[in-house]
Amino acid sequence: MNLKRARPALAPPARRPGVVLAALAAGQFIIMAATSIVNVALPHIRAGVGLSDSGTTWVVNAYSLAFGALLLAGGRAADLLGRRRVLIAGLALFAGSSLAAGLAVSSGVLLAARAVQGIGAAAIAPASLALAMDLFPSGPGRGKALGVWGAVSGAGGASGVLLGGVLTQAWGWPWIFHSVALGTVLVLAAVAALVPRAAGRKSGRFDLLGTATVSLALTCLVWGLTTARGTGWTDARVLGALVGAAVLLVAFVVIERRRPNALVPPRLFTTGRVTAGNLLMALMGSVWIALFFFLSLYQQQVLGMDPLATGAGQLPFAIANMLGATLAPRISRRIGARATVTAALLTEAGGMLWLSQISAHGTYLTDVLGPSSLIGLGLSIAFVQMTALSIEGVPAQDAGLAGGLVNTTRQVGGVIGLAALTTLAGSVTAASHQSQLEAVTAGYRTAFGASAAILAATAILALLLTRSAGRRRIATATATPASQLQTSDI
Incomplete structure (x- = not known):
């Protein structure tokens, strides 16, 4: 598909960039909420549409896999077709698929709708981030904008759990999807009214071969990891899927080096600190989705909390997350x-x-409140800094692709982490000779302990990869007077 350069008249600058940022951030909030909103309702969804244990995991994985596998394509499409246009199309698709998920009466329809939700999210995330970065070029304003982005992302994940609990308790699990559909329609209206039309599009060809190769590779990888939980790592289908994923990923690297209009051009990794930022984001993302998954199950299955109480229990996490994201630029300037x-x-x-010390006979106050608040604070600060690191120095014409890449590494890391950690937790539970409650808790403890080890290793790696940064602020490098944003605008 050959795309010619378009040169419409330049759009007038936004008078209230903070208002436009709010509309764009609302799109990010919606897709992050959709990632976690199903967690509390999983037992109800499983009963409602007749899912097996492995099928229940795919209510999360179907969305996350399509989201992660197509984010690069979404970012590239935003650069080529126009970011506002791709964002609006993604929001429309997301709203329609959310409504279909809420109306589903069979597992097949539900999982298909969740996959289409992921496709819509893959268009929304990179396009909205690129538009936000267009509003605030490098400088103090960008640091504040990324703080808002980090707060909204974390709040979306935590609020998804809360909304899932409230809606499931009040009206049943279909309303978690109906509410997402309604919220998306409102965001779509705000984007159409507030976001100015793009000034132009980049010329080039869309890399269909590269997109198909990397999407199939990621599908094989996650399917193999997920299936291994039930069949074991020596199962022929699991081994075949993992080998196929490795071969396809190697093929993708070879293809991208030879294509003039590659989905992920090698030049992207020679600017700024894109490689370091994305590697760190992938590692941190590997525990992100799993945190909400295991914590929600522990609160319901072990502590006996109902969906409403489970969702309300995420409020301290959300508050700590928003506080950390708001403080991140200020902390970075100081230290x-x-x-x-x-x-x-x-x-x-x-x-x-x-969290790895949770007890089968614990309580929310003693086992969940403190650690979840601590995690929310650290996660949000790290997210803001890694996002800034991943887009630092990237040319404006590749902003959509860079946004797609950093979202891809986080989302795919999360999918792989969820698959691996559920396999690990399931293996520990299956091997336990204790009561069912104790065995399940032992599996959750192991998953949280492994997550702690991954994050500690990521911290050490961050020291090595950011050594050259010194005391330089990632989020607010190369400030220019024209790019500065007043605090009141946000």
Whole structure:
């Protein structure tokens, strides 16, 4: 598909960039909420549409896999077709598929709708982030905008759990999807009214071969990891899927090096600190989705909390998350980006290590409140800094692709982490000779302990990869007077 350069008249600058940022951030909030909103309702969804244990996991994985596998394509499409246009199309698709998920009466329809939701999210995330970065070029304003982005992302994940509990308790699980559909329609209206039309599009061809190769590779990888939980790692289908994923990923690298209009052009990794930022984001993302998954199950299955109480229990996490994201740019100015990233990751690791001590006879106040608040604080600060690191130095014409890449690494890391950690937890539970409650709790403890180890290793890696940054602020490098944003605008 050959796309010619378009040169419409330049759009007038937004008079209230903070208002436009709010509309764009609302789209990010919606897709993050959709990632976690099903967690509390999983037992009800399983009973409602007749899902097996492995099928229940795919209510999460179908969305996350389509989201992660197509984010690069969504970012590239935003650069080529126009970011506002792709964002609006993604929001429309997301709203329609959310409505279909709420109306589903069979597992097949539900999982298909969740996959289409992921496709819509893959268009929304990179396009909205690129538009936000267009509003605030490098400078203090960008740091504040990324703080807002981090707060909204974390709040979306935590609020999804809360909304899932409230809606499931009040009206039943279909309303978690109906509410997402309604919220998406409102965001769509705000984007159409507030976001100015793009000034132009980049010329080039869409890399269909590269997109198909990497999407199939990621599908094979996650399917193999998920299936291994029930069949074992020596199962021929599991081994075949994992080998196929490895071969396809190698093929993708070869294809991208030879194509003039590659989905992920090698030049992207020679600018700024894109490689370091994305690697760290993938590692942190590997425990992100799993945190909400296991914590919600522990609160319901072990502590006996109902969906409403489980959702309300995420409020301290959400508050800590928003506080951390708001403070992240300020902390980075004080102690430097390197120290900020490392301290945030170690804080998050400490919270996970605390969760690894949960008891089968514990309570929310003693086992969940403290560690979840600590994790929320560290996660949000790390997220803001890693996002800034991943887009630093990227040319404006590749902003959509860079946004797609950082979202891809986080989302795919989360899918792989969820598959691996559920396999690990399931293996520990199956091997336990204790009561069912004790065995399940042992599996959750192991998953949280492994997450703490991953985050600690990521903190060490961050020290090495950001060594050259010194005390330089990642989020607010190369400030220019014209790009500065007043606090009142946000």
